[in-house]
Amino acid sequence: MTWWCSASGVPWEWGWRPYPGVWLFLGLLALVFYRFGRSDGRSARYFGLGLFILWTALDYPLGALGGYLAAAHTGQFMLIALAAPPLLLLGLRPRLAAWGAQASPEAVGRLRFLAHPVTGFLCYNLIMLVTHVPSVVDGLMPSQFGSFAIDLLWLIGGGLLFWPSVAPPPFLRMPPLGQVAYLFVQTIPAILPAAFLVFSTYPLYSLYELAPRVTTALTPHYDHQVAGLMMKVVGDPIVWVTMAVIFFTSANQERRDDLAAMTKATNRPAS
Amino acid sequence: MIRAGWVLAAWIAGCSGRGTPEVAGDLTGVRLPVPLPRPEFRLTTIAGEPFDFRTRTQGRLTLLFYGYTRCPDVCPATMANLGAVIGRLSAAEREAVDVVFVTTDPDRDTPVVVGPWLANFEPGIIGLVGTAADLKTAQVAAGIAVAIRGPETANYTVSHAAQVLVYSPDDSAHIAYPFGTRQAEWAADLPKLLDRWKGSVR
Numbered sequence: 117m118t119w120w121c122s123a124s125g126v127p128w129e130w131g132w133r134p135y136p137g138v139w140l141f142l143g144l145l146a147l148v149f150y151r152f153g154r155s156d157g158r159s160a161r162y163f164g165l166g167l168f169i170l171w172t173a174l175d176y177p178l179g180a181l182g183g184y185l186a187a188a189h190t191g192q193f194m195l196i197a198l199a200a201p202p203l204l205l206l207g208l209r210p211r212l213a214a215w216g217a218q219a220s221p222e223a224v225g226r227l228r229f230l231a232h233p234v235t236g237f238l239c240y241n242l243i244m245l246v247t248h249v250p251s252v253v254d255g256l257m258p259s260q261f262g263s264f265a266i267d268l269l270w271l272i273g274g275g276l277l278f279w280p281s282v283a284p285p286p287f288l289r290m291p292p293l294g295q296v297a298y299l300f301v302q303t304i305p306a307i308l309p310a311a312f313l314v315f316s317t318y319p320l321y322s323l324y325e326l327a328p329r330v331t332t333a334l335t336p337h338y339d340h341q342v343a344g345l346m347m348k349v350v351g352d353p354i355v356w357v358t359m360a361v362i363f364f365t366s367a368n369q370e371r372r373d374d375l376a377a378m379t380k381a382t383n384r385p386a387s
Numbered sequence: 388m389i390r391a392g393w394v395l396a397a398w399i400a401g402c403s404g405r406g407t408p409e410v411a412g413d414l415t416g417v418r419l420p421v422p423l424p425r426p427e428f429r430l431t432t433i434a435g436e437p438f439d440f441r442t443r444t445q446g447r448l449t450l451l452f453y454g455y456t457r458c459p460d461v462c463p464a465t466m467a468n469l470g471a472v473i474g475r476l477s478a479a480e481r482e483a484v485d486v487v488f489v490t491t492d493p494d495r496d497t498p499v500v501v502g503p504w505l506a507n508f509e510p511g512i513i514g515l516v517g518t519a520a521d522l523k524t525a526q527v528a529a530g531i532a533v534a535i536r537g538p539e540t541a542n543y544t545v546s547h548a549a550q551v552l553v554y555s556p557d558d559s560a561h562i563a564y565p566f567g568t569r570q571a572e573w574a575a576d577l578p579k580l581l582d583r584w585k586g587s588v589r
Binding site: 125127130149317318319326327328332333335336337 | 459
């Protein structure tokens with residue numbers, strides 16, 4: 117039974133097929149939010165959008181194509197590790213903030229440790245680099261459990277990447293500009309796998325080199341090059357969006373604080 | 388038939404996992420237990436000209452592959468990999484190698500179909516078509532298992548031999564490359580094969 121998208125090696129066919137494991141996984145995440153994260157409409161919208169992005173990455177057709185094309189696999193990576201995690205975390209943020217206010221100092225300390233920029237940088241990049249090593253991809257992707265493991269690692273890696281920027285106050289350790297700088301630095305190590313994909317003379321992944329072709333127009337070499345370009349040309353702007361949101365949210369907050377201070381000063385009775 | 392039996396036996400041994408396939412020296416390919424003589428068969432090129440395989444490729448390094456254009460897996464992957472590597476050879480090296488694709492699907496693979504399909508991979512690949520009887524003769528002559536057409540449906544498949552036979556300038560195939568040979572492996576082996584037969588390539 118096929119429960120998760122993997123590189124099955126069977127010829128590609130356009131035609132919907134069910135992946136019950138994906139639905140179960142998304143259902144469990146929704147349940148977690150419903151039980152522990154529900155707080156307001158805005159959070160629900162963030163979380164719902166994050167789930168929707170995850171669903172498009174994991175289910176047919178993109179999830180299935182990820183077993184045939186390196187470019188589709190990279191598309192999945194960007195959605196699972198870069199696009200969905202900040203939204204899921206934003207959805208859980210109010211509840212996490214409330215929980216942080218009453219949690220034990222040890223628990224808060226652990227999540228504060230994960231919100232340290234060095235922790236985030238090392239954990240995410242270790243996961244990102246290891247899950248792009250050819251022997252790891254070629255070894256894990258043909259099995260459903262292996263493919264599931266890669267997808268799960270990407271989601272966890274994405275959570276670790278964005279936690280230092282999206283974590284609520286009890287855990288947050290950096291000022292807004294520090295968060296923006298942190299996210300910018302996070303985009304640098306991806307140059308390594310992207311450059312290997314774009315500039316290698318021959319395809320890196322035997323899986324995608326020898327996979328049944330989806331179209332003869334896209335040779336394995338071009339497919340790898342497209343994957344490498346996507347990592348930077350599409351992947352970086354996704355992180356930039358989060359950087360922009362943090363920057364403008366912080367700037368707006370500062371302006372509101374200044375206005376409030378000015379109003380307070382203006383309304384003070386003259387002595 | 389005896390030759391076909393040898394090749395088949397070598398393939399079964401190679402694919403069964405009961406032993407490591409014998410690697411031909413420092414090459415990735417599998418050494419054939421008995422060298423196969425360059426086969427003799429006549430087919431038609433995609434330009435409509437007759438092509439006598441033995442005469443036209445005699446004394447040259449020749450890569451021979453049997454497949455069909457609607458093949459969903461082995462054929463496009465093999466031709467894409469071969470095409471990518473052939474396209475990167477130097478002009479002198481490219482001049483010394485013939486890559487020949489023989490269809491195993493006479494009903495659908497007409498010159499009009501095969502030509503553009505091969506051009507996707509590399510313009511210099513020689514595409515050969517023919518009648519069912521001629522194509523069967525060409526497969527038997529090469530010592531490979533004859534292709535079998537799958538159940539009759541609108542988009543039927545054809546089971547066929549998946550290896551690339553490499554004929555050296557001594558007009559024998561000593562080595563074959565199974566499906567799964569990667570571009571980097573072809574890129575490493577082709578110059579070695581050319582170097583090994585330097586001076587004797589026609």
